[in-house]
Amino acid sequence: MKKTALLLAFVLGLVSMSLNAQTSTDNVTLNVRLYPIQTIVINPLQKPVNLDYTTAANYTDGVSVSNPDHLKIYSTGGFTVTVASSTTTLTNSINSIPASDITITPTAGTTNTLSGATLTAKTLGTTASTIIDSSTGGFNKNFDIKYGALGAGAYMDKYSAAQGAHADYTTTVTYTIAAK
Template identity: 45%
Template structure:
């Protein structure tokens, strides 16, 4: 029997083992999205009383921005113009302040810029070295006090409205 096994191995040959390698790559591309809360697409700063003109007014927009980011990011804002326009009259954009704060589902470790003056140049509002899914940023808009806009009312308009478009952007960092 022993001779039979040895003869069988000699006839069939000894099998050889071989290994093959495969390279697996996990390829991550950066994705950043920023969505403005649909219910807050128009923001009004209403000057109604004498105190409003003296002290300024604000509009707090909780969870104004919703972001998704793979990794660190920056959120920036800019005005379409250096001034808010109504016909031939204007209000300088830099008299409006924007204050970013953590929303109801905040980004861990984010830095929020305070008292950013609106400009037609991009200005950083939020910076984070961490990414996040459906993270919220609240934005407060503040109009100037000290009777700054006192002479900007136009007779026959009720109310007189000055307008500019704001653009928010998100970029990876």
């Protein structure tokens, strides 16, 4: 009994000491959790894009329009940007023009210092084609896009007076960003 009392006193003493002890430090685990983002924004002031044939030289040489800072990219890590047409042809109520007559050409914009990005001109089609391929991500990276269409009289027979002041041939162009 004396041993049990002694053991009980010893255990109570340890419990009492631990209850009176003060903690001077403690720890927390801090996690910085990065989630993938890929965002592409088309400059709203550059919608729609019009390729206007207004002179004989336009029909001979073709036309193009350059849109500075047309695409704005945000990506955590490497990415690709593809372009595709919603249709195989640009159409109006009377006629059509092949989407493949249109060339999309990307170049670096004003806030673009991506090293190692590959920029490739592509003809438009319904199959997505890679125009920008970057092994690194970027914040607020702008790309200029030049839209070009054929010359050599390719569209001389695509206008009719029944169409009014001008004949509009239309398709939807979609840009898509994806993580690498």
